[in-house]
Amino acid sequence: MTQGTAHIQPNGAKIAKTVLMPGDPLRAKFIAENFLEDVVQFNEVRNMLGYTGTYKGKEVSVMGSGMGIASIGIYSYELYNFFDVETIIRIGSCGAMQENINLYDIIIAQGASTNSKYVDQFNVPGYFAPIADFQLVADAKNKADEIGATTHVGNIFSxxxxxxxxxxxxxxxxxxxxxxxxxxxxxxxVNAAAAGKKALGIFTVSDHLLRDEATTAEERQNSFTQMMEIALEIAE
Incomplete structure:
Protein backbone atom coordinates (compact mmCIF):
# COMPACT_ATOMS: atom_id res chain seq x y z
CA MET A 1 0.00 0.00 0.00
CA THR A 2 1.38 3.36 -1.01
CA GLN A 3 1.35 6.42 1.23
CA GLY A 4 -0.25 8.44 -1.52
CA THR A 5 -0.30 9.36 -5.19
CA ALA A 6 -0.68 12.60 -7.09
CA HIS A 7 -4.45 12.06 -7.02
CA ILE A 8 -5.17 10.28 -3.72
CA GLN A 9 -3.56 11.40 -0.44
CA PRO A 10 -5.01 9.45 2.52
CA ASN A 11 -2.58 10.98 5.06
CA GLY A 12 -2.85 7.90 7.26
CA ALA A 13 -6.60 7.36 6.86
CA LYS A 14 -7.65 3.87 5.85
CA ILE A 15 -9.26 2.94 2.54
CA ALA A 16 -11.57 -0.08 2.76
CA LYS A 17 -11.37 -3.16 0.54
CA THR A 18 -14.65 -2.11 -1.10
CA VAL A 19 -15.10 1.39 -2.52
CA LEU A 20 -18.39 2.81 -3.75
CA MET A 21 -17.65 5.25 -6.56
CA PRO A 22 -20.18 7.83 -7.74
CA GLY A 23 -19.09 10.27 -10.41
CA ASP A 24 -20.00 13.32 -8.33
CA PRO A 25 -17.82 13.84 -5.23
CA LEU A 26 -20.78 15.56 -3.55
CA ARG A 27 -22.71 12.30 -3.89
CA ALA A 28 -19.83 10.61 -2.09
CA LYS A 29 -20.15 13.21 0.66
CA PHE A 30 -23.91 12.64 0.83
CA ILE A 31 -23.44 8.88 1.27
CA ALA A 32 -20.79 9.35 3.95
CA GLU A 33 -22.97 11.77 5.90
CA ASN A 34 -26.23 9.83 5.60
CA PHE A 35 -25.29 6.15 5.53
CA LEU A 36 -21.91 5.65 7.20
CA GLU A 37 -20.81 5.80 10.82
CA ASP A 38 -17.42 6.75 12.27
CA VAL A 39 -16.53 8.52 9.05
CA VAL A 40 -12.97 9.63 8.26
CA GLN A 41 -12.13 11.61 5.13
CA PHE A 42 -9.23 10.05 3.22
CA ASN A 43 -9.03 12.30 0.18
CA GLU A 44 -9.65 15.89 -0.84
CA VAL A 45 -7.09 16.28 -3.65
CA ARG A 46 -8.71 18.20 -6.55
CA ASN A 47 -11.91 18.13 -4.44
CA MET A 48 -12.35 14.45 -5.36
CA LEU A 49 -13.73 13.64 -1.94
CA GLY A 50 -13.19 10.23 -0.38
CA TYR A 51 -14.43 8.84 2.95
CA THR A 52 -14.17 5.62 4.94
CA GLY A 53 -16.70 4.56 7.55
CA THR A 54 -18.82 1.63 8.63
CA TYR A 55 -22.18 0.44 7.35
CA LYS A 56 -23.94 -2.08 9.61
CA GLY A 57 -20.60 -2.84 11.15
CA LYS A 58 -18.62 -3.44 7.95
CA GLU A 59 -15.94 -1.08 6.68
CA VAL A 60 -16.77 0.70 3.41
CA SER A 61 -15.21 3.58 1.51
CA VAL A 62 -16.85 5.97 -0.91
CA MET A 63 -15.09 8.30 -3.34
CA GLY A 64 -15.94 10.36 -6.40
CA SER A 65 -14.55 9.37 -9.79
CA GLY A 66 -15.21 12.44 -11.89
CA MET A 67 -16.69 12.26 -15.38
CA GLY A 68 -15.52 9.96 -18.14
CA ILE A 69 -13.33 6.91 -18.58
CA ALA A 70 -10.15 8.99 -18.47
CA SER A 71 -11.01 10.16 -14.95
CA ILE A 72 -12.31 6.90 -13.45
CA GLY A 73 -9.44 5.15 -15.21
CA ILE A 74 -6.95 7.04 -13.03
CA TYR A 75 -8.77 6.69 -9.72
CA SER A 76 -9.79 3.04 -10.11
CA TYR A 77 -6.30 2.06 -11.30
CA GLU A 78 -4.72 3.65 -8.25
CA LEU A 79 -7.26 2.19 -5.83
CA TYR A 80 -6.81 -1.32 -7.24
CA ASN A 81 -3.06 -1.28 -7.72
CA PHE A 82 -1.70 1.10 -5.07
CA PHE A 83 -4.22 0.95 -2.20
CA ASP A 84 -5.12 -2.78 -2.12
CA VAL A 85 -8.80 -2.21 -2.96
CA GLU A 86 -10.49 -5.44 -4.06
CA THR A 87 -13.91 -4.22 -5.21
CA ILE A 88 -15.21 -1.00 -6.76
CA ILE A 89 -18.96 -0.53 -7.20
CA ARG A 90 -19.78 2.39 -9.45
CA ILE A 91 -23.06 4.06 -8.49
CA GLY A 92 -24.21 6.63 -10.98
CA SER A 93 -26.91 8.08 -13.15
CA CYS A 94 -27.64 7.02 -16.71
CA GLY A 95 -29.89 7.80 -19.62
CA ALA A 96 -32.41 5.10 -20.58
CA MET A 97 -32.40 3.74 -24.14
CA GLN A 98 -35.39 1.37 -23.98
CA GLU A 99 -39.11 2.19 -23.79
CA ASN A 100 -39.76 -0.25 -20.93
CA ILE A 101 -37.33 1.60 -18.65
CA ASN A 102 -38.52 4.58 -16.58
CA LEU A 103 -37.04 7.37 -14.49
CA TYR A 104 -35.67 6.10 -11.16
CA ASP A 105 -35.50 2.49 -12.39
CA ILE A 106 -32.20 0.80 -11.58
CA ILE A 107 -29.92 -0.69 -14.22
CA ILE A 108 -27.34 -3.30 -13.18
CA ALA A 109 -24.60 -3.31 -15.79
CA GLN A 110 -23.69 -6.87 -16.65
CA GLY A 111 -21.56 -5.58 -19.53
CA ALA A 112 -20.30 -2.23 -20.76
CA SER A 113 -20.05 -1.56 -24.48
CA THR A 114 -18.03 1.52 -25.38
CA ASN A 115 -16.68 3.83 -28.07
CA SER A 116 -13.55 4.41 -25.96
CA LYS A 117 -10.05 3.38 -27.04
CA TYR A 118 -9.09 2.68 -23.42
CA VAL A 119 -8.71 -1.08 -23.90
CA ASP A 120 -6.36 -0.58 -26.88
CA GLN A 121 -3.41 -0.19 -24.50
CA PHE A 122 -3.49 -3.96 -23.90
CA ASN A 123 -3.06 -4.80 -27.60
CA VAL A 124 -5.36 -7.83 -27.46
CA PRO A 125 -5.78 -9.59 -30.83
CA GLY A 126 -9.51 -8.87 -31.05
CA TYR A 127 -12.21 -7.01 -29.09
CA PHE A 128 -12.23 -7.30 -25.30
CA ALA A 129 -15.75 -7.31 -23.79
CA PRO A 130 -15.72 -5.42 -20.44
CA ILE A 131 -18.01 -7.24 -17.99
CA ALA A 132 -18.88 -6.99 -14.31
CA ASP A 133 -18.10 -9.56 -11.63
CA PHE A 134 -20.90 -12.15 -11.82
CA GLN A 135 -21.32 -12.58 -8.06
CA LEU A 136 -21.70 -8.83 -7.61
CA VAL A 137 -24.33 -8.78 -10.38
CA ALA A 138 -26.23 -11.63 -8.73
CA ASP A 139 -25.97 -10.09 -5.26
CA ALA A 140 -27.15 -6.70 -6.53
CA LYS A 141 -30.15 -8.22 -8.33
CA ASN A 142 -31.12 -10.27 -5.28
CA LYS A 143 -30.86 -7.27 -2.95
CA ALA A 144 -32.81 -5.07 -5.38
CA ASP A 145 -35.60 -7.63 -5.53
CA GLU A 146 -35.58 -7.86 -1.73
CA ILE A 147 -36.19 -4.13 -1.30
CA GLY A 148 -38.70 -3.96 -4.15
CA ALA A 149 -36.64 -1.91 -6.59
CA THR A 150 -37.48 -1.98 -10.30
CA THR A 151 -34.35 -3.29 -12.01
CA HIS A 152 -33.03 -4.13 -15.46
CA VAL A 153 -29.91 -6.27 -15.93
CA GLY A 154 -27.88 -6.17 -19.12
CA ASN A 155 -25.58 -4.14 -21.33
CA ILE A 156 -24.94 -0.43 -20.99
CA PHE A 157 -23.03 1.96 -23.25
CA SER A 158 -20.02 3.80 -21.78
CA VAL A 190 -11.14 -3.08 -17.92
CA ASN A 191 -9.04 -1.94 -14.95
CA ALA A 192 -10.63 -4.56 -12.72
CA ALA A 193 -9.93 -7.30 -15.24
CA ALA A 194 -6.32 -6.23 -15.67
CA ALA A 195 -5.76 -6.11 -11.90
CA GLY A 196 -7.61 -9.35 -11.14
CA LYS A 197 -10.13 -7.43 -9.03
CA LYS A 198 -13.93 -7.01 -8.93
CA ALA A 199 -16.17 -4.28 -10.35
CA LEU A 200 -19.85 -3.52 -10.87
CA GLY A 201 -21.88 -0.59 -12.14
CA ILE A 202 -25.32 0.18 -10.69
CA PHE A 203 -27.29 3.07 -12.15
CA THR A 204 -30.41 5.05 -11.43
CA VAL A 205 -32.14 6.29 -14.57
CA SER A 206 -31.90 10.08 -14.46
CA ASP A 207 -33.23 10.88 -17.92
CA HIS A 208 -34.79 9.16 -20.91
CA LEU A 209 -33.26 9.44 -24.36
CA LEU A 210 -36.44 8.36 -26.13
CA ARG A 211 -38.82 10.60 -24.15
CA ASP A 212 -38.57 14.17 -22.88
CA GLU A 213 -38.04 13.17 -19.24
CA ALA A 214 -35.26 14.09 -16.83
CA THR A 215 -34.44 14.54 -13.15
CA THR A 216 -32.81 17.64 -11.67
CA ALA A 217 -29.17 17.94 -10.61
CA GLU A 218 -30.26 18.04 -6.95
CA GLU A 219 -32.32 14.87 -7.37
CA ARG A 220 -29.34 13.13 -8.94
CA GLN A 221 -27.13 14.11 -6.03
CA ASN A 222 -29.46 13.34 -3.13
CA SER A 223 -32.40 11.14 -4.14
CA PHE A 224 -30.96 7.97 -5.65
CA THR A 225 -31.06 6.17 -2.31
CA GLN A 226 -32.23 2.74 -3.51
CA MET A 227 -29.11 2.40 -5.65
CA MET A 228 -26.92 3.51 -2.74
CA GLU A 229 -28.58 1.04 -0.37
CA ILE A 230 -28.10 -1.86 -2.79
CA ALA A 231 -24.40 -1.06 -3.20
CA LEU A 232 -23.83 -0.70 0.52
CA GLU A 233 -25.64 -3.94 1.28
CA ILE A 234 -23.53 -6.00 -1.16
CA ALA A 235 -20.22 -4.39 -0.16
CA GLU A 236 -17.89 -7.11 1.08
Whole structure:
Protein backbone atom coordinates (compact mmCIF):
# COMPACT_ATOMS: atom_id res chain seq x y z
CA MET A 1 0.00 0.00 0.00
CA THR A 2 1.38 3.36 -1.01
CA GLN A 3 1.35 6.42 1.23
CA GLY A 4 -0.25 8.44 -1.52
CA THR A 5 -0.30 9.36 -5.19
CA ALA A 6 -0.68 12.60 -7.09
CA HIS A 7 -4.45 12.06 -7.02
CA ILE A 8 -5.17 10.28 -3.72
CA GLN A 9 -3.56 11.40 -0.44
CA PRO A 10 -5.01 9.45 2.52
CA ASN A 11 -2.58 10.98 5.06
CA GLY A 12 -2.85 7.90 7.26
CA ALA A 13 -6.60 7.36 6.86
CA LYS A 14 -7.65 3.87 5.85
CA ILE A 15 -9.26 2.94 2.54
CA ALA A 16 -11.57 -0.08 2.76
CA LYS A 17 -11.37 -3.16 0.54
CA THR A 18 -14.65 -2.11 -1.10
CA VAL A 19 -15.10 1.39 -2.52
CA LEU A 20 -18.39 2.81 -3.75
CA MET A 21 -17.65 5.25 -6.56
CA PRO A 22 -20.18 7.83 -7.74
CA GLY A 23 -19.09 10.27 -10.41
CA ASP A 24 -20.00 13.32 -8.33
CA PRO A 25 -17.82 13.84 -5.23
CA LEU A 26 -20.78 15.56 -3.55
CA ARG A 27 -22.71 12.30 -3.89
CA ALA A 28 -19.83 10.61 -2.09
CA LYS A 29 -20.15 13.21 0.66
CA PHE A 30 -23.91 12.64 0.83
CA ILE A 31 -23.44 8.88 1.27
CA ALA A 32 -20.79 9.35 3.95
CA GLU A 33 -22.97 11.77 5.90
CA ASN A 34 -26.23 9.83 5.60
CA PHE A 35 -25.29 6.15 5.53
CA LEU A 36 -21.91 5.65 7.20
CA GLU A 37 -20.81 5.80 10.82
CA ASP A 38 -17.42 6.75 12.27
CA VAL A 39 -16.53 8.52 9.05
CA VAL A 40 -12.97 9.63 8.26
CA GLN A 41 -12.13 11.61 5.13
CA PHE A 42 -9.23 10.05 3.22
CA ASN A 43 -9.03 12.30 0.18
CA GLU A 44 -9.65 15.89 -0.84
CA VAL A 45 -7.09 16.28 -3.65
CA ARG A 46 -8.71 18.20 -6.55
CA ASN A 47 -11.91 18.13 -4.44
CA MET A 48 -12.35 14.45 -5.36
CA LEU A 49 -13.73 13.64 -1.94
CA GLY A 50 -13.19 10.23 -0.38
CA TYR A 51 -14.43 8.84 2.95
CA THR A 52 -14.17 5.62 4.94
CA GLY A 53 -16.70 4.56 7.55
CA THR A 54 -18.82 1.63 8.63
CA TYR A 55 -22.18 0.44 7.35
CA LYS A 56 -23.94 -2.08 9.61
CA GLY A 57 -20.60 -2.84 11.15
CA LYS A 58 -18.62 -3.44 7.95
CA GLU A 59 -15.94 -1.08 6.68
CA VAL A 60 -16.77 0.70 3.41
CA SER A 61 -15.21 3.58 1.51
CA VAL A 62 -16.85 5.97 -0.91
CA MET A 63 -15.09 8.30 -3.34
CA GLY A 64 -15.94 10.36 -6.40
CA SER A 65 -14.55 9.37 -9.79
CA GLY A 66 -15.21 12.44 -11.89
CA MET A 67 -16.69 12.26 -15.38
CA GLY A 68 -15.52 9.96 -18.14
CA ILE A 69 -13.33 6.91 -18.58
CA ALA A 70 -10.15 8.99 -18.47
CA SER A 71 -11.01 10.16 -14.95
CA ILE A 72 -12.31 6.90 -13.45
CA GLY A 73 -9.44 5.15 -15.21
CA ILE A 74 -6.95 7.04 -13.03
CA TYR A 75 -8.77 6.69 -9.72
CA SER A 76 -9.79 3.04 -10.11
CA TYR A 77 -6.30 2.06 -11.30
CA GLU A 78 -4.72 3.65 -8.25
CA LEU A 79 -7.26 2.19 -5.83
CA TYR A 80 -6.81 -1.32 -7.24
CA ASN A 81 -3.06 -1.28 -7.72
CA PHE A 82 -1.70 1.10 -5.07
CA PHE A 83 -4.22 0.95 -2.20
CA ASP A 84 -5.12 -2.78 -2.12
CA VAL A 85 -8.80 -2.21 -2.96
CA GLU A 86 -10.49 -5.44 -4.06
CA THR A 87 -13.91 -4.22 -5.21
CA ILE A 88 -15.21 -1.00 -6.76
CA ILE A 89 -18.96 -0.53 -7.20
CA ARG A 90 -19.78 2.39 -9.45
CA ILE A 91 -23.06 4.06 -8.49
CA GLY A 92 -24.21 6.63 -10.98
CA SER A 93 -26.91 8.08 -13.15
CA CYS A 94 -27.64 7.02 -16.71
CA GLY A 95 -29.89 7.80 -19.62
CA ALA A 96 -32.41 5.10 -20.58
CA MET A 97 -32.40 3.74 -24.14
CA GLN A 98 -35.39 1.37 -23.98
CA GLU A 99 -39.11 2.19 -23.79
CA ASN A 100 -39.76 -0.25 -20.93
CA ILE A 101 -37.33 1.60 -18.65
CA ASN A 102 -38.52 4.58 -16.58
CA LEU A 103 -37.04 7.37 -14.49
CA TYR A 104 -35.67 6.10 -11.16
CA ASP A 105 -35.50 2.49 -12.39
CA ILE A 106 -32.20 0.80 -11.58
CA ILE A 107 -29.92 -0.69 -14.22
CA ILE A 108 -27.34 -3.30 -13.18
CA ALA A 109 -24.60 -3.31 -15.79
CA GLN A 110 -23.69 -6.87 -16.65
CA GLY A 111 -21.56 -5.58 -19.53
CA ALA A 112 -20.30 -2.23 -20.76
CA SER A 113 -20.05 -1.56 -24.48
CA THR A 114 -18.03 1.52 -25.38
CA ASN A 115 -16.68 3.83 -28.07
CA SER A 116 -13.55 4.41 -25.96
CA LYS A 117 -10.05 3.38 -27.04
CA TYR A 118 -9.09 2.68 -23.42
CA VAL A 119 -8.71 -1.08 -23.90
CA ASP A 120 -6.36 -0.58 -26.88
CA GLN A 121 -3.41 -0.19 -24.50
CA PHE A 122 -3.49 -3.96 -23.90
CA ASN A 123 -3.06 -4.80 -27.60
CA VAL A 124 -5.36 -7.83 -27.46
CA PRO A 125 -5.78 -9.59 -30.83
CA GLY A 126 -9.51 -8.87 -31.05
CA TYR A 127 -12.21 -7.01 -29.09
CA PHE A 128 -12.23 -7.30 -25.30
CA ALA A 129 -15.75 -7.31 -23.79
CA PRO A 130 -15.72 -5.42 -20.44
CA ILE A 131 -18.01 -7.24 -17.99
CA ALA A 132 -18.88 -6.99 -14.31
CA ASP A 133 -18.10 -9.56 -11.63
CA PHE A 134 -20.90 -12.15 -11.82
CA GLN A 135 -21.32 -12.58 -8.06
CA LEU A 136 -21.70 -8.83 -7.61
CA VAL A 137 -24.33 -8.78 -10.38
CA ALA A 138 -26.23 -11.63 -8.73
CA ASP A 139 -25.97 -10.09 -5.26
CA ALA A 140 -27.15 -6.70 -6.53
CA LYS A 141 -30.15 -8.22 -8.33
CA ASN A 142 -31.12 -10.27 -5.28
CA LYS A 143 -30.86 -7.27 -2.95
CA ALA A 144 -32.81 -5.07 -5.38
CA ASP A 145 -35.60 -7.63 -5.53
CA GLU A 146 -35.58 -7.86 -1.73
CA ILE A 147 -36.19 -4.13 -1.30
CA GLY A 148 -38.70 -3.96 -4.15
CA ALA A 149 -36.64 -1.91 -6.59
CA THR A 150 -37.48 -1.98 -10.30
CA THR A 151 -34.35 -3.29 -12.01
CA HIS A 152 -33.03 -4.13 -15.46
CA VAL A 153 -29.91 -6.27 -15.93
CA GLY A 154 -27.88 -6.17 -19.12
CA ASN A 155 -25.58 -4.14 -21.33
CA ILE A 156 -24.94 -0.43 -20.99
CA PHE A 157 -23.03 1.96 -23.25
CA SER A 158 -20.02 3.80 -21.78
CA UNK A 159 -19.53 6.77 -24.07
CA UNK A 160 -16.61 9.14 -24.36
CA UNK A 161 -18.97 11.65 -25.98
CA UNK A 162 -21.71 13.56 -24.18
CA UNK A 163 -22.79 15.83 -27.05
CA UNK A 164 -22.66 13.46 -30.01
CA UNK A 165 -22.68 14.76 -33.60
CA UNK A 166 -24.26 11.45 -34.69
CA UNK A 167 -27.95 12.09 -34.04
CA UNK A 168 -28.79 8.41 -34.55
CA UNK A 169 -26.33 7.04 -31.99
CA UNK A 170 -29.06 6.23 -29.45
CA UNK A 171 -31.18 4.22 -31.88
CA UNK A 172 -28.13 2.30 -33.12
CA UNK A 173 -27.22 1.09 -29.63
CA UNK A 174 -30.85 0.59 -28.62
CA UNK A 175 -31.39 -1.80 -31.55
CA UNK A 176 -28.77 -4.07 -29.99
CA UNK A 177 -30.65 -4.14 -26.70
CA UNK A 178 -28.40 -1.74 -24.81
CA UNK A 179 -30.30 -0.48 -21.77
CA UNK A 180 -28.76 2.93 -21.15
CA UNK A 181 -25.79 5.23 -21.52
CA UNK A 182 -23.23 6.55 -19.04
CA UNK A 183 -19.55 7.46 -19.31
CA UNK A 184 -17.34 5.41 -16.99
CA UNK A 185 -18.03 1.71 -16.48
CA UNK A 186 -16.13 0.21 -19.41
CA UNK A 187 -12.90 1.75 -18.13
CA UNK A 188 -13.61 0.52 -14.61
CA UNK A 189 -14.32 -3.02 -15.84
CA VAL A 190 -11.14 -3.08 -17.92
CA ASN A 191 -9.04 -1.94 -14.95
CA ALA A 192 -10.63 -4.56 -12.72
CA ALA A 193 -9.93 -7.30 -15.24
CA ALA A 194 -6.32 -6.23 -15.67
CA ALA A 195 -5.76 -6.11 -11.90
CA GLY A 196 -7.61 -9.35 -11.14
CA LYS A 197 -10.13 -7.43 -9.03
CA LYS A 198 -13.93 -7.01 -8.93
CA ALA A 199 -16.17 -4.28 -10.35
CA LEU A 200 -19.85 -3.52 -10.87
CA GLY A 201 -21.88 -0.59 -12.14
CA ILE A 202 -25.32 0.18 -10.69
CA PHE A 203 -27.29 3.07 -12.15
CA THR A 204 -30.41 5.05 -11.43
CA VAL A 205 -32.14 6.29 -14.57
CA SER A 206 -31.90 10.08 -14.46
CA ASP A 207 -33.23 10.88 -17.92
CA HIS A 208 -34.79 9.16 -20.91
CA LEU A 209 -33.26 9.44 -24.36
CA LEU A 210 -36.44 8.36 -26.13
CA ARG A 211 -38.82 10.60 -24.15
CA ASP A 212 -38.57 14.17 -22.88
CA GLU A 213 -38.04 13.17 -19.24
CA ALA A 214 -35.26 14.09 -16.83
CA THR A 215 -34.44 14.54 -13.15
CA THR A 216 -32.81 17.64 -11.67
CA ALA A 217 -29.17 17.94 -10.61
CA GLU A 218 -30.26 18.04 -6.95
CA GLU A 219 -32.32 14.87 -7.37
CA ARG A 220 -29.34 13.13 -8.94
CA GLN A 221 -27.13 14.11 -6.03
CA ASN A 222 -29.46 13.34 -3.13
CA SER A 223 -32.40 11.14 -4.14
CA PHE A 224 -30.96 7.97 -5.65
CA THR A 225 -31.06 6.17 -2.31
CA GLN A 226 -32.23 2.74 -3.51
CA MET A 227 -29.11 2.40 -5.65
CA MET A 228 -26.92 3.51 -2.74
CA GLU A 229 -28.58 1.04 -0.37
CA ILE A 230 -28.10 -1.86 -2.79
CA ALA A 231 -24.40 -1.06 -3.20
CA LEU A 232 -23.83 -0.70 0.52
CA GLU A 233 -25.64 -3.94 1.28
CA ILE A 234 -23.53 -6.00 -1.16
CA ALA A 235 -20.22 -4.39 -0.16
CA GLU A 236 -17.89 -7.11 1.08
Missing amino acids: SDIFYNADTEVTSKWARLGVLGVEMESAGLY
